[in-house]
Amino acid sequence: MRVVKVPLGKRSYSIQIAPGLLARLGAECRKLGLGRRCAIITDTNVAPRFAKAAAGSLKKAGFEPVLIIVPAGEQSKSLKTVAACFDQLAAHRLERGSFIVALGGGVVGDLAGFVAATYLRGVAFVQVPTTLLAHVDSSVGGKVGVNLRAGKNLVGAFHQPRLVLCDLNTLRALPAREFRAGLAEVIKYGIICDAVLFRRLERDLGKLLAQDPKMLSYVVARCCEIKAEVVGRDETDSGPRAILNFGHTIGHAIENSAGYGRYLHGEAISLGQIVAAALSQELLGLPPADAVRIGKLLAAAGLPTRFRLTPKLRRSLLAAMRLDKKVSGGKVKFVLAEKIGAVRWGQSVPERALQRALDKLAR
Ligand SMILES: NC(=O)c1ccc[n+]([C@@H]2O[C@H](COP(=O)([O-])OP(=O)(O)OC[C@H]3O[C@@H](n4cnc5c(N)ncnc54)[C@H](O)[C@@H]3O)[C@@H](O)[C@H]2O)c1
Ligand SMILES: [Zn+2]
Secondary structure: OEEEEEOOHHHOEEEEEEOOHHHHHHHHHHHOOOOOEEEEEEEOOOHHHHHHHHHHHHHHOOOEEEEEEEOOOHHHOOHHHHHHHHHHHHHOOOOOOOEEEEEEOHHHHHHHHHHHHHHHHOOEEEEEEOOHHHHHHHOOOOEEEEEEOOEEEEEEEEOOOOEEEEEHHHHHHOOHHHHHHHHHHHHHHHHHHOHHHHHHHHHHHHHHHOOOHHHHHHHHHHHHHHHHHHHHHOOOOOOHHHHHHOOHHHHHHHHHHOOOOOOOHHHHHHHHHHHHHHHHHHHHOOOHHHHHHHHHHHHHOOOOOOOOOOHHHHHHHHHHHHHOOOOEOOEOEEEEEEEOOEEEEEEEOOHHHHHHHHHHHHO
16 A cells, blocks of 8 residues: 655645555544544445445444435536535534545545535545546645636635545546546646656556556555645645646636536646647747657547637637636736746746647647
């Protein structure tokens, strides 16, 4: 088993990574000294696969879990679902000492984490991620929240989990397209922090796609280490944590402009990284060979690297970027790469450069 520590003083916790960890959920929660009553929040796709094992493990360790199942999909990251969860927690008399287990992908993690942050002014929670994106990204770092009609993640909190349990076996049930979408974030970690990880991905991508246990646990642990280190330096996202947004300014704009549901988050972030690499080449001297490697690796992972850019879509992309919540003082700030493994955040980008970078995407 690999263990990664998230260093946050009193709020520190560990991320455990191995196949088969779900069976240990109860025993690990025991060690944390949590109250007997707890709720497992999960979704309609994950529940039939893993809820029984999670509940069984908790019961065996002496806990009394109740199961709350929300519809699968981004729509469940809503205040309406939050209210429905509150009602069920209250009906089952969960108390201050009780805790919540988030069993699922990033949607369940963000929702259940927000419920945990706010129910009775905050109860403990444990993340049991079941998508690759949640293993390497959303379950770590304590950003929890839901969407408003006006936009994604507009209501939320920082609420760190007490434990993250990455059972690599859960990823076997994940649709291939979802797994590949998670790889966009994995590749991002290589670009922002770790040239060795990037090279290893180039060399052993086949093993990773086949979910070779050794390769998978190395990759998940390395990504978690990078995220833990960044979060340890900047828990509340006031500066350096921005590097985790490489490819995301354009990626979010594509998610919002291309019509909801067309691209998965990771797919949009793949396109965003192509644009960010082109901008990096022009503005920060990213070697052209590195930009080529980034494009090749994303394509090899089965992610989109080209985009049909109509004039209308181009206009709405630029408008969406200006609306991005990371815009400060009216200027869109980008994370750009100097080379694979090193980035700089807070970079201003002239609109003409952005136009040229978008042209690369359309080619
Ligand atoms: N909090 C953060 O720091 C952070 C970071 C990145 C993304 N996010 C959020 O994460 C969300 C996206 O997460 P996601 O990509 O995991 O999406 P998701 O939770 O919707 O999961 C994707 C799909 O896979 C299904 N699924 C999950 N695990 C499965 C399994 N093991 N087998 C079969 N099906 C399974 C889900 O039911 C869903 O249909 C977004 O809302 C995004 O805003 C949060
Ligand atoms: Zn992302």
